[in-house]
Amino acid sequence: MMFRPALVLLAFCLLPALPSGQARPAPDALAKSLQQRYQGVRDFAADFVHTYRGGVLRTQTTERGNVKIKKPGRMRWVYTAPEKKEFVSDGQKVYSYLPQDKQVMVASMPSDDQATTPALFLAGKGDIARDFTATYAETAPAGAAMPPGTTSLKLTPRRSEPEYEYLVVAIDPVTFQIRALTTRDRQGGDSTLTFMNLKENQGISDKEFAFRVPRGVDVITDGTRN
Numbered sequence: 001m002m003f004r005p006a007l008v009l010l011a012f013c014l015l016p017a018l019p020s021g022q023a024r025p026a027p028d029a030l031a032k033s034l035q036q037r038y039q040g041v042r043d044f045a046a047d048f049v050h051t052y053r054g055g056v057l058r059t060q061t062t063e064r065g066n067v068k069i070k071k072p073g074r075m076r077w078v079y080t081a082p083e084k085k086e087f088v089s090d091g092q093k094v095y096s097y098l099p100q101d102k103q104v105m106v107a108s109m110p111s112d113d114q115a116t117t118p119a120l121f122l123a124g125k126g127d128i129a130r131d132f133t134a135t136y137a138e139t140a141p142a143g144a145a146m147p148p149g150t151t152s153l154k155l156t157p158r159r160s161e162p163e164y165e166y167l168v169v170a171i172d173p174v175t176f177q178i179r180a181l182t183t184r185d186r187q188g189g190d191s192t193l194t195f196m197n198l199k200e201n202q203g204i205s206d207k208e209f210a211f212r213v214p215r216g217v218d219v220i221t222d223g224t225r226n
Contacts, residue, residue, distance in 0.1 A: 024136075027153060031134035034153075034169075035127055043070040045196040050079070056190045073109055074209040088211040095211040104213050106221040132157055137168045150179055164184070 025033070050063045065079040073091035086097040087107060096105040128134075137152035155167040168182040180194040213219060219226040 024151070027134035027136050028129065030153060031132065031155065032129045035129050041071075042201050043068070043204040044198060044200045045069070045202060045204065046195045048196070049194045051192045051194070052189060053192075054187070056187055056189075068204055068208055070204050070206070070209065074206065076209055088209060090209045090211060093211075095213075097211075097214070097217075099214075102217045104217050104219050106219060108222065128155065130158075132167070 004211050021150065024030070045066070046066045047066050048064070048131055050065070052059075052061045054060070063079050063083070064081045065077065067078070068076045073089055075089040077087040079085045084099050086095075088095045088097070092109055094109055096107075096108045097103075098105075113158075132155035135154045135156070137154040140213070150170050150172065152168050152170045157166070159166075165184045165186065166188060168184075169178060170180040171178055177194055179200060182192045184190055
């Protein structure tokens, strides 16, 4: 799916602040805390900026949009600029709609034990502490303008993934809200999502994740043109 590098681990928000003067926890302990806090987030919405810096050609693109997530397994990513596109999961199927190509790609949502793709953690699948080894990152994610003191956690998958090498999650050290996250792909490129206006547990309706296939588009289901 085209949007997989862009969707990564966003919902670890509003963890309790560390007491003043307390040493930061071990990275694996922080990863467990993130997972525990994430389990309490039922839904959330945010605006985002998505920046991709290529590994081989060193190209850079910047896109903007908004996202809504609801557990279990529901997501709607709407890219508004510069090119409109939409990625929706209703909990059973994932729809990738590219208006300029007049094409909708449809794939099945993986089961929980297959949910190693970063996007699926957003929808309540997978487990950070189980699926990743955590270390502190030396720098903030590429392409993300981080406030002073931002903490960045590098997450390396415990089993080799064909699409990416590791993730970097940048969080506010006081509120523990997420600021940005990056996926490093196998070609050395960095896909960074920077989030603004994050809102949790707003009671988002399931209707927000219903996808209607537009008229006049090609539909490709699990690689087969319908």
